[in-house]
Amino acid sequence: MITYEKDGAAIYRESFATIRAEAAAGLAGLEPVLSRTVVRMIHSCGMVDLIDDVVASEGFGPAAEDALKAGAPIFCDVNMVASGVTRKRLPAHNDVLCTLTDPRVAPLAAELGTTRSAAAMELWRDRLEGSLVVIGNAPTALFHLLEMLEAGAPRPAAVIGVPVGFVGAMESKDALHEHPLAPPHIIVRGRRGGSAIACGAVNALASEAE
């Protein structure tokens, strides 16, 4: 006979209480929207020390929150991110879009000499203005976003930039954070990141409910 907590609401409560206690020092100085975003990012990966690597630009929290309330579409680099956004938390039935498997992407990637992840973003242009961009996987997508902005592309309201991995991930996040044209953004410095952390951030920004 195995004994364990089976009440989903109690599991959430206890999880968030543990995170708030263990990350108390780091959370103390944060505005509420950013605090709950970091808490959910930690929750998604099981690592309290993630907070040491999270950096948000001035005004990121309110910019992302307001955009979602205003109905901004959420552009995701991979389907796994789109799949992890909890639809019932979204404040305005926001569209959650991933164009990676669009049939136009493979030929476009060949034409541009880049990855499919980067090429997929070219299909976002029409609705990029004021959107929430979420890069949970591909450093090339984050680099390509910066190139698009340099070339005069419409400006997202906010960017969650948390690609993961060993080639370009760290560099792409540093590039976003240091770029003069960067929209308000949140990143995780270093190699860590990924779809789950990205979704944790989106789901926190979408609703105050725990």
Add this chain to the structure above:
Amino acid sequence: MITYEKDGAAIYRESFATIRAEAAAGLAGLEPVLSRTVVRMIHSCGMVDLIDDVVASEGFGPAAEDALKAGAPIFCDVNMVASGVTRKRLPAHNDVLCTLTDPRVAPLAAELGTTRSAAAMELWRDRLEGSLVVIGNAPTALFHLLEMLEAGAPRPAAVIGVPVGFVGAMESKDALHEHPLAPPHIIVRGRRGGSAIACGAVNALASEAE
């Protein structure tokens, strides 16, 4: 002008080479199928030290690999896991199934007094025999699997047990690893885990291709 690697194949090659170099000591003793599984789990989360927490039971690698080749369905606890399985890597067009949003699940959870994640597994019984079970998120799902096995449920061929988080995750993985009825399995000890790590394991087991 930003300079970065834009060749997807080169990015993969360099990533795996970095992981194999940095995790060389831990990978050295592993059979090939397990080695490539651990490499992809590391790749999915950006953390080489994940290898210190990965534990596989005797025979897990071949059991999971053979099941997939034989056409085993892949049962996932959450849609994010199902979404991250790369379909073209699957050796037998294996079904990838998640029942969490099935309309029967919410009433079943209420009736059983457990989470939706746990109740969703009740709908797997008909095809559980010889399947690959992938728990990337919910500790309660992993605990419930053990309860089902104790009650005589059909036996999966292998289990990827990597729920993440602060309440029950560690305990559920330890319970799987120590359970006399546990099928061949791989776990990540402690709080770490998640959908991306789960998918990394599935995608590695599904194909030798890098």
